[in-house]
Amino acid sequence: MSNVTTIGELRASGWVSRSVKAExxxxxxRRIIAGExxxxxxxxxxxxxxxxxxxxxxxxxxxxxLGERGQAKTRMIRGLVDLLDEWTPIVAGSEINDDPFHPxxxxxxxxxxxLGDDTRIEWVHRSARFGEKLATPDTSIADLIGEVDPIKxxxxxxxxxxxxxxxxxxxxxxxxxxxxxxxxxxxxxxxVGLLNVLEERDVQVRGYKIQLPLDILLVASANPEDYTNRxxxxxxxxxxxxxxxxxHYPLEVDTEVAIxxxxxxxxxxxxxxxxxxxxxxxxxxxxxxxxxxxxxINQRSGVSVRLSVSNQETMVANAMRRALRAGEREVVPRVxxxxxxxxxxxxxxxxxxxxxxxxxxxxxHLLRSAVLNVFREVVPPESLLGIVESFDGRQPVECxxxxxxxxxxxxxxxxxxxxxxxxxxxGEPSSPGRVASAVELILEGLHLSKRLNKxxxxxxxxxxxxx
Numbered sequence: 312m313s314n315v316t317t318i319g320e321l322r323a324s325g326w327v328s329r330s331v332k333a334e335x336x337x338x339x340x341r342r343i344i345a346g347e348x349x350x351x352x353x354x355x356x357x358x359x360x361x362x363x364x365x366x367x368x369x370x371x372x373x374x375x376x377l378g379e380r381g382q383a384k385t386r387m388i389r390g391l392v393d394l395l396d397e398w399t400p401i402v403a404g405s406e407i408n409d410d411p412f413h414p415x416x417x418x419x420x421x422x423x424x425x426l427g428d429d430t431r432i433e434w435v436h437r438s439a440r441f442g443e444k445l446a447t448p449d450t451s452i453a454d455l456i457g458e459v460d461p462i463k464x465x466x467x468x469x470x471x472x473x474x475x476x477x478x479x480x481x482x483x484x485x486x487x488x489x490x491x492x493x494x495x496x497x498x499x500x501x502x503v504g505l506l507n508v509l510e511e512r513d514v515q516v517r518g519y520k521i522q523l524p525l526d527i528l529l530v531a532s533a534n535p536e537d538y539t540n541r542x543x544x545x546x547x548x549x550x551x552x553x554x555x556x557x558x559h560y561p562l563e564v565d566t567e568v569a570i571x572x573x574x575x576x577x578x579x580x581x582x583x584x585x586x587x588x589x590x591x592x593x594x595x596x597x598x599x600x601x602x603x604x605x606x607x608i609n610q611r612s613g614v615s616v617r618l619s620v621s622n623q624e625t626m627v628a629n630a631m632r633r634a635l636r637a638g639e640r641e642v643v644p645r646v647x648x649x650x651x652x653x654x655x656x657x658x659x660x661x662x663x664x665x666x667x668x669x670x671x672x673x674x675x676h677l678l679r680s681a682v683l684n685v686f687r688e689v690v691p692p693e694s695l696l697g698i699v700e701s702f703d704g705r706q707p708v709e710c711x712x713x714x715x716x717x718x719x720x721x722x723x724x725x726x727x728x729x730x731x732x733x734x735x736x737x738g739e740p741s742s743p744g745r746v747a748s749a750v751e752l753i754l755e756g757l758h759l760s761k762r763l764n765k766x767x768x769x770x771x772x773x774x775x776x777x778x
Contacts, residue, residue: 313398313434315400315432316431316432317428317429317430317431317432318402318411318412318423318427318428318429318430318432319427319428319429321400321411321432322412322428326400328410328411328412328413330526331395331440331486331487331526331527331528332371332528333371334394334395334396335368335391335394335395335528336368336369336371338394338395338396339365339368339369339394340369342394343365348361349361349364349365349368349390349394350364350386350387350390352386352390352573353383353386353387353390354561354566354569354570354573355561355562355563355566355567355569355570356383356558359559359562360387360556360557360558360559363554363556364387364554364556366554367553367554367556368394370553370554371553372552372553372554373528373529373530373551373552373553373554374528374529374530374531374552374553374554374555374556375494375530375531375532375533375552375554375555375556376388376530376531376532376533376556376558377532377533377534377555377556377557377558378532378534378535378557378558378559379534379535379560379611379612379613379615380534380612380613380615380617381560381613381614381615381616381617381618382558382559382560382613382615382616383558383616384492384532384558385490385492385532388443388488388490388492388530388532389441389443389490391441391488391528391530392437392438392440392441392488393437395437395440395487395488396437397436397437398434398435398436398437399434399435399437399440400432400433400434400435401432401433401434401435401486402414402419402422402423402430402431402432402433403430403431403432403433404418404422404433405418405419406418406478406482406483407478407482407483407485407523407525408435408440408483408484408485408486408487409485410486410526411423411430411432415485415522415523415524415525416523439487440484440486440487440488441484441487441488441489441490442480442481442483442484442487442488442489442490443489443490443491443492444480444489444490444491444492445491445492445493446491446492446493446494446495446496446497447496447497448496448498450497450498450501451501452479452501452504453479454479454480455479455480455481455501455504455505456478456479456481456482456504456505457476457477457478457479457482458476458477458479459475459476459477460475460476460477481505481527482523482525484527485525485526485527486526486527487527487528488527488528488530489527489528489529489530490530490531490532491505491529491530491531491532492531492532493532493533493534494531494532494533494544495533495534495544499545502544502545502548503545505548506545506547506548506551510547510551529551529552531552535557560603560613560614560616561596561600561616564593564596564597564600567596567599567600567616567619568589568592568593568596570616570619570620571592571595571596571619571620571623572592574616574620575620575623575624575627576624577623577624577627578627578628578631578642582640583631583634583635583640583642584640584641584642585627585631585642586641586642586643586742586744586745587623587627587643587644588643588644588737588745588748588749590685590689590736590748590749590752591626591644591645591748591752592623593685593688593689594646594649594681594682594685595619595622595623595626595652595681596619597681597684597685598619598622598652598677598678598680598681599614599616599618599619599622601677601680601681601684602614602618602660602677605673605677606663607662607663607673608660608661608662608663608673609660609661609662609663612660612661614659614660615659617659618655618656618659618660621655621656621659622652622655622656624655625651625652625654625655626644626648626649626651626652627642627644628651629644629648629650629651629712630642630643630644630645630648633648633712633713634744636713637713637715637716639715639716639743639744641716641742641743641744642744643716643742643744643745643747643748644748645710645712645747645751645752646682646710646748646751646752646755647710647711647712647751647772648712649678649682652674652678653671653674656674657670657674660674662674679759682752682755682756682759683756683759683760685752686752686753686755686756686759686760687756687760689736689752690732690736690752690753690756691732691735694728694731694732694735695732695757695762697728697731698726698728698729698732698753698757699757699762699763699776700728701726701728701729702763702774702775702776703776704776705775705776707766707773707774707775708722708754708773708774708775709768709771709772709773710750710751710754710771710772710773711770711771711772712770713770713771714747714771716742716743716744716746716747717743718747719743719746719747719750719751720743720746720747722750723746723750729750729753732749732753733746733749733750733753736749736752736753737749754774757774758774761777762777763775763776763777764776764777
């Protein structure tokens with residue numbers, strides 16, 4: 312409808328004005344009927360969070376998401392924009408997206424009253440109908456609602472004139488979605504002002520009253536601890552939200568793996584071939600799940616899914632650095648690359664230890680537990696006896712990031728029992744990098760299950776028979 316440029320032409324086109332909540336409901340209904348996901352890039356909420364969110368949209372509710380960090384709250388909030396109509400008409404020149412048929416600002420009302428059907432309109436894309444504010448203690452009424460513009464006053468208007476107002480974020484998101492992240496951090500006096508805009512439909516700026524019947528979907532996020540314990544939300548504002556939706560971390564390791572594979576940014580090009588074995592990604596995901604159940608990790612702070620994504624990227628980066636130094640063009644992460652995860656893990660979890668200096672031990676224990684769990688999942692136990700017996704009377708086997716992939720291929724050739732299990736894991740034929748990754752997983756798993764001994768020798772590890 313880009314050729315429609317006036318209110319008269321818009322009326323003749325048959326366009327129907329509707330509230331933003333009705334618009335969201337209609338587009339949500341259309342997707343549900345078509346069997347399309349409302350949020351295709353949000354995984355793990357299909358049977359828990361998303362049904363509640365669909366109910367809230369169908370009911371026309373304002374929404375507050377409660378959840379720890381890294382639970383896709385902001386992603387879902389921003390994804391709501393895709394449920395708006397792609398293009399929406401406004402009165403040309405309006406600062407608050409005035410509906411051509413129902414203008415609310417003084418500027419638009421006077422313009423429509425003067426020009427009628429000849430009033431020009433503009434088309435606004437849905438991406439411009441979203442406003443977002445991170446609640447901070449220094450957020451002011453001027454930021455959210457507006458303030459008197461001294462330049463407009465200097466132009467000759469009276470201070471009481473509504474046209475002297477410079478609108479804040481909330482009015483500028485009229486006929487759209489306004490989101491407040493970390494809502495409990497908003498000062499209570501600012502919450503009162505926000506309540507007036509959204510509920511009472513009027514505000515006061517510098518002593519004069521302005522009626523602003525805004526059409527907005529309010530969405531907010533909060534940490535459950537802040538929301539329930541600190542009591543920073545005023546009761547009338549709590550009552551304003553029609554739906555309170557609790558988010559959560561992935562319930563299954565498979566879901567976390569899918570999120571890692573979707574979100575992790577891996578290096579490409581430069582003649583480098585990056586291959587991440589499924590077992591290595593599963594170790595990363597399992598480590599995060601173990602951390603969420605650990606008594607040594609502060610669960611109030613949470614263990615974000617971003618930890619898994621960052622660890623995956625760090626693991627691949629270390630494997631790439633190792634491969635480049637060895638002159639290898641195939642990048643395949645191994646167990647020895649997991650030592651690099653300390654840098655990407657320490658800053659994303661809050662460790663509760665009675666003794667100083669135990670943080671590294673706790674993270675190392677989580678990592679070793681994850682490796683052992685995945686080893687038991689992917690390697691059949693009946694195939695391990697032959698490998699253990701192959702170490703009897705044999706020199707220790709060295710592993711480490713400075714051991715080339717070809718050395719692991721040679722090891723398999725000298726140990727048929729090991730080669731048989733590796734083939735089951737990676738298939739045949741397989742590249743040296745994938746073979747090396749499988750060998751390190753098997754040897755480390757045997758050590759962690761107390762079937763082999765392991766000694767640290769410089770930058771390398773030596774695996775040998777017990778006894």
